Amino acid sequence: MDYHIKDPALAEQGKLRIEWAAQSMRVLKTIKERFATEKPLKGLKISACLHVTTETAYLMQTLKAGGAEVRLCASNPLSTQDDVAASLVVHDDIPVFAIKGEDRDTYYRHIHQALAHEPHITMDDGADLVTTVHTDKKDLLSGIIGGTEETTTGVIRLRSMAEKGVLAYPIIAVNDADTKHLFDNRYGTGQSTIDGIIRATNRLIAGSVFVVCGYGWCGRGVAMRARGMGARVIVTEVNPIRALEAVMDGFEVMPIMEAARVGDFFCTLTGNTSVIRKEHFEVMKDGAIVSNSGHFNVELDLESLASIAKSRRTIRPFVEEFTLSDGRRIYVLAEGRLVNLAAAEGHPSSVMDMSFANQALSVEYLVKKGSSLSKSVHPVPKEIDENIAMIKLSSMNIRIDSLTEEQVKYLSSWELGT
Structure with missing residues (x-):
């Protein structure tokens, strides 16, 4: 074979x-x-x-x-x-x-x-x-x-x-x-992404500023789990409806340039390219941890990060340290690939x-x-x-109701009202 x-x-x-x-x-x-x-x-x-x-x-x-x-x-x-x-x-x-x-x-x-x-x-x-x-x-x-x-x-x-x-x-x-998508993307990605970040870094989520880029079903899941572990969660979005949803769900929403200055953890989940770019890396604080849980690593512009770093090294499994010219350190998890599958079990x-x-x-x-x-x-x-x-x-040993004949008739008719 x-x-x-x-x-x-x-x-x-x-x-x-x-x-x-x-x-x-x-x-x-x-x-x-x-x-x-x-x-x-x-x-x-x-x-x-x-x-x-x-x-x-x-x-x-x-x-x-x-x-x-x-x-x-x-x-x-x-x-x-x-x-x-x-x-x-x-x-x-x-x-x-x-x-x-x-x-x-x-x-x-x-x-x-x-x-x-x-x-x-x-x-x-x-x-x-x-x-x-x-x-x-x-x-x-x-x-x-x-x-x-x-x-x-x-x-x-x-x-x-x-x-x-x-x-x-x-x-x-x-x-x-x-x-x-209502379950895999939200609950699966939410739990496994946090799992991957913790396994890779062993850093405390509670009390940190956790930036979630993208508020689709995967982003929703990660934001929910990060908040559940005690983080202050910031959401960045380009879609006004999803941004509004994030606000109504109780999260802070701001442009990525603003979030880049305050975040401790970053996770991209957009399906798009160059979400976190050179100008964002340049303003991140020392020790910022950057990860991706979208399918491709193109969500992080790692070439630009490498271009502004004076040195880089692998400091622990799935954690690469980029040191900038002023001494600030940015940590990229799992080469920017799916952190939940690279650093954990999915x-x-x-x-x-x-x-x-x-x-x-x-x-x-x-x-x-x-x-x-x-x-x-x-x-x-x-x-x-x-x-x-x-x-x-x-x-799961859970039972639900079935529609009665009267309810079926009501839902399929237009004559019946108040």
């Missing part, structure tokens, strides 16, 4: 960690059990470019149980958990191409290797796999039924491709499902349960409906979204 991982000897450790994660992924367990019986993905080839974590491993096992032939590569050079990659290769016979800390050339070589079996479905987190197909592997396009996209950044890129008439096959925007498995349930069921939907879908970005069908929520509630 073709694969490229750090060390197969790590497989036993990875297997135990996957089992631990799977215990909290009861929605995906339900889907896996059905897939194993029905084999709805029999004969299907899937190329997946995702963060290689314990939760992703359980998704790969679920897809294979459904009959699919899966290949997996990393969607970020620093997010791979090497023991998990080893377990998938050794125990599940799933080809994995991912090594934590891989350089850019290796990263893209791994993407090409994940595509080598000529997939029918692409599964992406950030759209690097899709863009590679559309630029370097166009010969594969005719055989692809459709794809899925996991994250906000990827959906932005894919919508741009669709608007420009470049996208050659339909994509399901898993990120936009309510059972994904989202808790119970929240990824719903995200990856959307992935699995969206693949099944593409098998059934892909040929009838336009070459654009499509939502996860409402019935899939609601079904996942119901299974999740059931797994």
Whole structure:
């Protein structure tokens, strides 16, 4: 079997960690059990470019149980958990191409290797796999039924491709499902980002000034968790509606230039480029800690920071110290990449349960409906979204009400009023 991982000897450790994660992924367990019986993905080839974590491993096992032939590569050079990659290769016979800390050339070589079996479905987190197909592997396009996209950044890129008439096959925007972004982005990113910052620095959040750049669902989650740990939270935004929401939620809102002067911690979560730039680094106070939890490290202009630094060194794992000419020190976490996955373990498995349930069921939907879908970005069908929520509630032993016949009639009529 073709694969490229750090060390197969790590497989036993990875297997135990996957089992631990799977215990909290009861929605995906339900889907896996059905897939194993029905084999709805029999004969299907899937190329997946995702963060290689314990939760992703359980998704790969679920897809294979459904009959699919899966290949997996990393969607970020620093997010791979090497023991998990080893377990998938050794125990599940799933080809994995991912090594934590891989350089850019290796990263893209791994993407090409994940595509080598000529997939029918692409599964992406950030759209690097899709863009590679559309630029370097166009010969594969005719055989692809459709794809899925996991994250906000990827959906932005894919919508741009669709608007420009470049996208050659339909994509399901898993990120936009309510059972994904309302929970994964908010609660998952909130907890795991704070976890990554604390693991990397061991600094106290309470009493600090914590600057959150971007108040989308991920930014909301980080702001909420930072405040919960006792920080004074400042939000920066370019969207007036989101800025107003942040104010109404009780946060201070100001331009990044003002926030740069007072912040102790900074975290970008925008999906855009150059959010924190040279002029911001120049006014930061000594000891400022800068991180990113958006998909790509372009949110931090690290080239500009390096240009104004007289020296730089790695002072502890995932913490790089940049010393400016006046002696002030700025600390960048995890090379500006996803701090929650590079310096910690990513989202808790119970929240990824719903995200990856959307992935699995969206693949099944593409098998059934892909040929009838336009070459654009499509939502996860409402019935899939609601079904996942119901299974999740059931797994938590929570019951809810159902509409009465009278209520159904009332909601569907226009004649009934006061």
